[in-house]
Amino acid sequence: MTLKLVGLVGNNAPISYNxxxxxxxxxxxxxxAEISLAEIKELPLFNEADLAEVPASVQALSDQLAAADGIIIATPEYDHAIPAALKSAIEWLSTATHPFTTKPVMIVGASLGIQGTARAQDNLRxxxxxxxxxxxxxxxxxxLLNTAKAQFDAEGQLTNDKTVTFLEECFSHYLKFVTDNLTDLKLVRN
Known part of the structure; x- marks a missing residue:
């Protein structure tokens, strides 16, 4: 079985290292795994007054996330936290539709700074x-990918072998995490 994952771009910038x-x-x-990408740039700013009718863009994103076996969220770090656009998206999704419930999530992040996205990842967790x-x-x-501008070549390939090896290690653990979660959920349903 091929795992179906969604990579959620955690900002609304037109150019994003994430x-x-x-x-x-x-x-x-x-x-x-099959990884499809999802964007948050079309979502409106969260407003509780709008909950009576969930915007089509929110519902479409929710459906995409709910259908996945797992979600990878790539977040930049803005002012020691996740971007407001990502927080707003999660507020929509946690109030209107709940696609994250019991969904295995991997957090990754790329930043222009030297510290990577450590604080944003803690905030997101x-x-x-x-x-x-x-x-x-x-x-x-x-x-945590720091100094992201220097980490990718012109074709968007990571250039540091140690970075690639560590990403492969993290992803391998995530695949096991997703598979274990699917097995646990199957046992619960039977």
Missing amino acids: RTLLTYMQTHFAGD QILNSPGVNAFVLPGYEF
Whole structure:
């Protein structure tokens, strides 16, 4: 069985190293899983007053995430946290539709800075563990890509062999995490 994963681009910027990272993963791990990309740039800003009618863009994203075996979220770090656009998207999804519930999630991140996305990833883990979201977040194996502009070549390929090896290690653990989750859910349903 080929695992079906969604790579969620965690910002709404037209040029994003996090999108580049997910695109790299989509190609690099094509033999291990089918990874489709999802964007948040078309989602409206979350507003509780709008819950009576879920926007079509929110519903479409929710459906894509719900149909996946697992989700990979690539987040940049803005002011020591995740971008407001990603927080807004999660607020929509945790209030209106709940596609993260018991879904195995891997967090990755690319940043222009030297510290990578360590604080944003901690922030995102906290959000994903909150009531209404209830995601199963891969423990450990944090992939933090710092100085992202220098890490990719002109074709969007990672250039550092040690970085690629570590990403492969993290992804291997994530695949096991997803497979174990699917087995556990199957046992619960039977």
